[in-house]
Amino acid sequence: MTRPPVHTVHVFTDGPGGGNPAPIVLDASDMTAAEMQRVAQQHGHESGFVVPSDDDDDVDFRLRLWMPSQEVSMCGHVTVGTVWLMHRLGLLRSRDLRIGTASGVVRARVSGDGEVEIAQPAGALECLDSSLAAEVVAALGLTAEDLAGLPIRNASTSRTKTLIPLASPDVLDALAPDPPRVAAVCALAESTGLYPWVVRDRGARLFEARQFPRSSGYPEDAATGVAAAALAYGLLADGLVDGPADGLGAAADAATAAPIRVQQGRAMGRPSEIRIRWREPRGVWLGGAVRA
Known part of the structure; x- marks a missing residue:
């Protein structure tokens, strides 16, 4: 059997060499789970696999998402990249889509200039207790002086991440944690990754972060x-940012609201920027530039 082609796009790009590579198979209907995982392992990145929707699914298509180590319920950059690629190749019947994933139905939309945004549900927050927060700080090789004096939290829209506010970009740049230690503390925190971040320009709603995944x-x-x-x-x-009046609900439309901009990947030589807008009636839109 001929193996289906793998297309790689770069999602959330913010300069030469930037973005997160996303290997995508546009027709994975005959692929097994093992074959999908093998593609992710061979490419070394989270990968997406488009499979047909069932007649009663009420979605435009289904998307399976694989890390090299395991299947995952949701991946923002791969979902954005898949919609962008399908739009570029003329494979979409609509600019307003419903995508079936293991985390539920994800809405996506394509703007007039071809930019893709996907919806995420309202976030949930939980501050870590002091002992667990100390474990997170130690896993990153930090001291109390390296922190911004704000709470260390677990936060989630689709997958739980641990947010660690840092005092300066220099502290963020210098991070070089040990992956097994990151995995161990993520297991304790019931998190899928550590996400240290800093304020770059509060007035411009510009922030920077790095992501050290659990597994x-x-x-x-x-x-x-x-x-x-x-x-x-x-x-x-x-x-640090203005939001909807009730903290979750009534928000400006994505077409007119100034986005929250989160830069990432600069320390890896892969500059990226993710743009977040509040969404009615709850949740956010996330998007950014994509290139082939």
Whole structure:
């Protein structure tokens, strides 16, 4: 049997060499789970596999998502990249889509200039207790002086990330944690990754972060959409960004609201930027530039 082609796009790009690579198979209807995982392992990145929807699914298509180490329920950059690629190849019947994933139905939309945004649900936040927060700080090789004096939190829209506010970009740049230690503390925190972040320009709603995943099969991620979406809720709770009047609901439309911008990947030489907008009636839109 001929193996289906793998297309690689780069999602959330913010300069030469930037973005998070996303290997995508546009017709994975005959692929087994083992074959999908093998593609992710061979490419070394989270990968997406488009499969047909069932007649009663009420979705445009289904998307399976694999890390090199395991299947996952949701991946923001791969979902954005898949919709962008299908639009570029003329494979979409609509600019307003419903995509079936293991985490539920994800809405996506394509703007007039071809930019893709996907919806994420309202975020949930939980501050870590002091002993667990200390374990997270130690796993990153940090001291109390390296922190910004804001809570260390678990935050989630689709997958739980641990948000660690840092005192300066220099502290963020110098991070070089040990992956097994990151995995161990993520297990304790019931988190899928550590997401240390800093304020770059509060007035411009510009922030920077790095993502050290728990068990992805690689030590750092160049751009993590679901983590940036979760960070937006941490920023809102800390009073660093304006948000919907009730904290979750009534928000400006994505077409007119200034986005929260989260830069990532610079320390890896893969500059990326994720843009987050509040969404009615709840949740956020996340998007950014994509290139082939």
